[in-house]
């Protein structure tokens with residue numbers, strides 16, 4: 001899909017990858033962009049720099065009525081939504097079942113999985129009626145390859161990848177396109193927070209190489225142009241996936257050796 005002339009909603013737009021994508025979508029000629037975030041001042045700052053085709057909206061990705069309200073607002077302001085980019089995310093707590101609480105799990109499940117389910121529930125009717133539309137979500141390389149330091153992040157990001165695949169298989173024949181962005185280390189506030197939290201995150205960064213949000217934006221535009229399900233800004237991730245597919249036990253042993 002080309003971005004020119006499209007109406008796009010971007011969540012997590014106050015900073016990092018979301019903000020870079022708002023700017024890139026405007027540069028690619030999007031007709032209208034709604035920059036949504038829990039942090040309204042941050043979303044407004046994104047909109048101010050991006051220009052008059054961008055409006056800011058406060059919403060909580062972890063609450064279905066907020067997601068519905070965001071879609072209603074975008075429809076009322078700009079008409080049918082062509083692309084919904086569900087990108088908001090959080091680091092979440094470090095550790096596994098012994099360190100994390102049910103409240104931690106519930107929060108990450110809502111923000112990393114249900115937010116995408118609720119967005120698709122809200123926008124699919126108008127997209128199916130039009131016979132076209134694009135659902136884009138940001139998962140993570142942790143959703144394909146596991147992040148040993150953080151279980152809830154790893155599991156919920158795996159679920160986001162599975163959701164994207166399911167939607168693509170189920171609605172692809174109706175003209176609905178789906179992509180899932182799976183970066184490794186990107187220079188954003190979230191990464192700073194994760195690095196401060198665990199040594200595991202620093203290992204990921206050292207192994208992966210840091211890229212900028214603008215590099216992710218380039219990969220997203222290319223991936224949408226090709227209408228590819230997996231958008232992998234770090235080429236290394238595709239190689240690791242191939243290793244995992246070819247030698248699953250070897251891949252597990254390799255990760256164990258690094259803990």
Ligand SMILES: NC(=O)c1ccc[n+]([C@@H]2O[C@H](COP(=O)([O-])OP(=O)(O)OC[C@H]3O[C@@H](n4cnc5c(N)ncnc54)[C@H](O)[C@@H]3O)[C@@H](O)[C@H]2O)c1
Nearest residue numbers: 012014015016017038060061088089140185186188189190
């Ligand atoms: N930075 C990385 O290394 C990296 C790697 C892989 C995947 N990701 C994913 O990329 C996405 C964007 O993260 P980023 O790196 O740009 O971090 P970021 O912290 O710069 O941006 C995340 C944005 O999401 C917003 N947000 C968080 N919870 C929200 C909620 N409940 N409702 C609405 N907005 C909310 C924050 O206010 C923030 O503006 C996330 O889904 C993250 O998991 C990031």
